[in-house]
Amino acid sequence: MTSPFRVHVADLGQAGESRDVTISGPAGDWGIELSRVPDEAVLEGTFTITGVGNGVVVKGSASVPIHHTCYRCLESWDSTAVVDITEMFGDGTLEGVDYAIERDEIDLEPLLRDEVTLALPLQPSDDCDQLGGEGESDQNADSPRGESPFAVLKDLLEGDS
Numbered sequence: 001m002t003s004p005f006r007v008h009v010a011d012l013g014q015a016g017e018s019r020d021v022t023i024s025g026p027a028g029d030w031g032i033e034l035s036r037v038p039d040e041a042v043l044e045g046t047f048t049i050t051g052v053g054n055g056v057v058v059k060g061s062a063s064v065p066i067h068h069t070c071y072r073c074l075e076s077w078d079s080t081a082v083v084d085i086t087e088m089f090g091d092g093t094l095e096g097v098d099y100a101i102e103r104d105e106i107d108l109e110p111l112l113r114d115e116v117t118l119a120l121p122l123q124p125s126d127d128c129d130q131l132g133g134e135g136e137s138d139q140n141a142d143s144p145r146g147e148s149p150f151a152v153l154k155d156l157l158e159g160d161s
């Protein structure tokens with residue numbers, strides 16, 4: 001089966017020629033620890049592919065559902081990651097191009113996987129630490145450290161005398 005992420009670009013051999021493509025394909029098993037693309041999720045993307053002589057430039061954006069788990073309280077929720085793409089696929093004659101045209105095709109899957117993964121938070125949080133309750137906010141609400149113990153000690157000493 002042909003991957004929906006592969007796009008034939010032989011018609012874009014001349015610099016300046018461009019074509020719009022729409023992609024819809026499974027983004028299976030993408031993600032990092034606490035933020036992952038759910039099973040069966042589908043990535044949707046719209047791109048303009050432009051020939052630049054020794055390669056093509058892909059420009060556009062893609063969106064994909066993400067299932068997050070809060071690193072702090074393990075609550076989970078869903079959102080959508082949107083990534084903007086501007087990337088060159090070279091014909092092999094250029095140095096420093098990460099992606100290549102292979103057999104007149106470009107494969108957008110590794111690129112999209114990289115970009116989506118980079119867009120995900122390392123420590124997804126549902127802001128539970130901003131809502132009070134347990135956690136750091138309680139400690140931070142105390143008097144500045146170093147002052148409060150002395151104040152307490154002073155009260156004790158004065159109370160005793």
Ligand SMILES: [Zn+2]
Pocket residue numbers: 070071072073074075125126127128129
């Ligand atoms: Zn949380």
